[in-house]
Amino acid sequence: MSGLPPYASTGQRTWYYTFRVICGLIFFFLIAPIVVVIPLSFNAQDFFTFTPEMLRLDPEGYSLKHYRNFFSDSGWQAALWNSVRIAPVATILSVSLGTLAAIGLSQDHVPARRAIMAILISPMIVPLIISAAGMYFFFSRIGLQGSYWGVVLAHAALGIPFVIITVTATLVGFDRSLTRAAANMGADPVTTFFRVQMPLILPGVISGALFAFITSFDEVVVVLFVGSAGQKTLPWQMFLGLREQISPTILAVATILVVVSIALLTTVELLRRRSERLRGMSPS
Amino acid sequence: MTDTAANDGFVVFDRVQKSYDGENLVVKDLNLSVARGEFLTMLGPSGSGKTTCLMMLAGFETATHGDILLGGKPINNIPPHKRGIGMVFQNYALFPHMTIAENLSFPLEVRKMGKSEREAKVKRALDMVEMGAFGGRRPSQLSGGQQQRVALARALVFEPELVLMDEPLGALDKQLREKMQFEITHLAHSLGITTVYVTHDQTEALTMSDNVAVFDDGRIQQLAPPADLYEKPQNSFVAQFIGENNTLEGVVTEIKDDTCIVRLDGGEVIDATPINVSNVGDRTKVSIRPERVEYNKDRIQEGAHTLKAEVLEFIYMGDIFRTRLRVAGNDEFVIKTRNAPDVDRLVPGQQIEIGWLPSDCRALDA
Numbered sequence: 001m002s003g004l005p006p007y008a009s010t011g012q013r014t015w016y017y018t019f020r021v022i023c024g025l026i027f028f029f030l031i032a033p034i035v036v037v038i039p040l041s042f043n044a045q046d047f048f049t050f051t052p053e054m055l056r057l058d059p060e061g062y063s064l065k066h067y068r069n070f071f072s073d074s075g076w077q078a079a080l081w082n083s084v085r086i087a088p089v090a091t092i093l094s095v096s097l098g099t100l101a102a103i104g105l106s107q108d109h110v111p112a113r114r115a116i117m118a119i120l121i122s123p124m125i126v127p128l129i130i131s132a133a134g135m136y137f138f139f140s141r142i143g144l145q146g147s148y149w150g151v152v153l154a155h156a157a158l159g160i161p162f163v164i165i166t167v168t169a170t171l172v173g174f175d176r177s178l179t180r181a182a183a184n185m186g187a188d189p190v191t192t193f194f195r196v197q198m199p200l201i202l203p204g205v206i207s208g209a210l211f212a213f214i215t216s217f218d219e220v221v222v223v224l225f226v227g228s229a230g231q232k233t234l235p236w237q238m239f240l241g242l243r244e245q246i247s248p249t250i251l252a253v254a255t256i257l258v259v260v261s262i263a264l265l266t267t268v269e270l271l272r273r274r275s276e277r278l279r280g281m282s283p284s
Numbered sequence: 285m286t287d288t289a290a291n292d293g294f295v296v297f298d299r300v301q302k303s304y305d306g307e308n309l310v311v312k313d314l315n316l317s318v319a320r321g322e323f324l325t326m327l328g329p330s331g332s333g334k335t336t337c338l339m340m341l342a343g344f345e346t347a348t349h350g351d352i353l354l355g356g357k358p359i360n361n362i363p364p365h366k367r368g369i370g371m372v373f374q375n376y377a378l379f380p381h382m383t384i385a386e387n388l389s390f391p392l393e394v395r396k397m398g399k400s401e402r403e404a405k406v407k408r409a410l411d412m413v414e415m416g417a418f419g420g421r422r423p424s425q426l427s428g429g430q431q432q433r434v435a436l437a438r439a440l441v442f443e444p445e446l447v448l449m450d451e452p453l454g455a456l457d458k459q460l461r462e463k464m465q466f467e468i469t470h471l472a473h474s475l476g477i478t479t480v481y482v483t484h485d486q487t488e489a490l491t492m493s494d495n496v497a498v499f500d501d502g503r504i505q506q507l508a509p510p511a512d513l514y515e516k517p518q519n520s521f522v523a524q525f526i527g528e529n530n531t532l533e534g535v536v537t538e539i540k541d542d543t544c545i546v547r548l549d550g551g552e553v554i555d556a557t558p559i560n561v562s563n564v565g566d567r568t569k570v571s572i573r574p575e576r577v578e579y580n581k582d583r584i585q586e587g588a589h590t591l592k593a594e595v596l597e598f599i600y601m602g603d604i605f606r607t608r609l610r611v612a613g614n615d616e617f618v619i620k621t622r623n624a625p626d627v628d629r630l631v632p633g634q635q636i637e638i639g640w641l642p643s644d645c646r647a648l649d650a
Binding site: 175177178180181182183184185186187188189191192195196199200275 | 342343344363364365366367368369370371373374375377378379380381390391394395438442
């Protein structure tokens with residue numbers, strides 16, 4: 001144990017191990033609900049509990065029937081399709097608008113930067129139900145309520161704060177003399193943005209995009225208000241599945257989502273590390 | 285000066301003023317002309333306005349008043365990317381996500397140059413700074429001195445007529461800095477480009493430049509070749525700022541053509557050359573360079589002015605001796621003497637007589 005110096009007192013030793021046990025418990029508290037779902041999703045019965053066969057590790061107790069149900073049921077497929085149609089578009093909108101906002105707000109000459117920033121960040125702070133209700137009334141007036149674009153715009157608004165925060169954080173370390181150097185060498189502002197600034201703030205943009213995507217993908221409150229049956233997303237369907245059908249199919253869906261999330265997170269993290277490495281140590 | 289300057293200067297600042305807040309002028313009435321092929325250094329303490337001037341020339345700051353002309357045309361309304369001026373930044377500003385070759389290729393790409401032409405130019409520029417073998421590396425893999433060379437090559441690769449340098453050697457160690465000083469001047473002169481160089485290091489300014497503009501308080505205090513700047517400072521700021529300098533304060537009692545009589549505050553009366561004192565009764569700061577003062581009797585020249593002095597400190601520095609004296613009540617009077625066999629080595633407490641020529645003794649503003 002490298003962390004414990006040889007002269008540590010009994011009290012320090014005790015705390016050293018207690019601290020680790022506490023961390024372990026917190027970790028367990030966070031992870032257990034997710035881990036439990038995974039074996040349950042292979043349940044051969046239509047129950048939410050471990051059957052005696054499962055506990056005996058009897059192959060008879062396990063099956064893929066809930067997965068089959070997910071892939072064959074038209075309701076689930078429609079929900080999956082809606083989520084896949086909404087989340088990426090909302091993400092693209094959030095990323096473009098959020099990145100532009102972050103770059104604009106990072107410039108000294110912009111008046112009332114803090115106030116504008118606070119307003120743009122507010123969807124993250126205001127209770128979701130309030131945003132949802134507000135959007136419901138606003139979108140009804142302008143005819144967007146219950147439409148695909150209504151949901152996309154609502155989700156984009158929820159995703160923008162994440163993009164602004166992550167991109168702003170990357171811009172703090174951004175060396176302004178790089179854009180000046182590019183201009184000096186004859187690059188117009190648009191070229192400078194795409195060739196110099198964008199590649200360097202990419203780690204922040206990617207993280208922001210990930211958050212925005214996840215926000216849209218597992219959002220249920222706003223879509224209930226703004227969407228109609230035609231925009232029923234996966235989380236919405238899962239919510240219904242739990243309340244009305246009590247079908248273990250949602251466990252299979254949950255497992256798939258967990259796996260997809262982990263894969264997504266890993267890829268994005270690797271991408272982010274790569275571009276962070278390329279970003280290198282700029283002499284400052 | 286402005287009128288002729290506006291006619292034949294390649295870079296001209298004509299009554300330029302700059303204010304960031306609309307109240308305080310950072311640059312006050314700047315008039316400056318740089319000839320084609322000239323190496324001009326803007327030298328000054330921080331906050332003197334020299335970097336602001338460079339930024340206005342590059343187009344990153346706009347002049348509040350006045351015109352900046354490049355090749356006879358006003359450039360106030362031309363954005364930085366259309367000015368075609370090369371620049372070496374203080375922190376080099378190399379693009380960390382591109383290789384060295386890509387960094388150099390960038391200004392050529394935005395000029396829509398063909399691939400083979402680009403490669404040839406990049407190679408030539410890298411060879412010029414002896415970095416030919418490093419094209420595939422990234423900036424973070426190079427040392428400070430190598431990055432500096434790359435930055436220089438990148439500023440030159442698109443063959444600009446004017447190159448700006450903003451304290452480019454500040455981050456290098458002494459030896460490398462001296463080597464680069466030589467290389468930069470050599471390159472600039474052999475390529476015939478006009479260079480505007482900003483620094484707060486006076487040695488750099490003196491060794492590299494054709495002309496040096498000394499900035500203070502938003503104005504050019506003196507614009508002159510290095511030798512004139514050091515030997516003939518026009519005011520006490522320049523005398524103090526460039527090199528080591530001894531100052532004796534007093535009052536002008538008589539002015540006659542190119543000499544004046546100054547009564548020092550300690551009562552002594554000396555001859556001096558009046559530079560920017562015009563009236564009898566004016567307070568003045570008399571400036572004498574440490575190496576122009578002699579104390580060996582047989583070395584004191586004919587016509588030299590002599591004063592009594594007491595040795596306070598004698599420092600052996602190898603090639604020179606640095607002696608601190610009390611002269612006319614001034615405890616910080618320093619003289620430098622070359623280490624030669626016939627030079628006396630002084631001891632603290634010794635009473636000596638020192639002498640200097642009135643022409644080396646300049647009466648400046650107080």
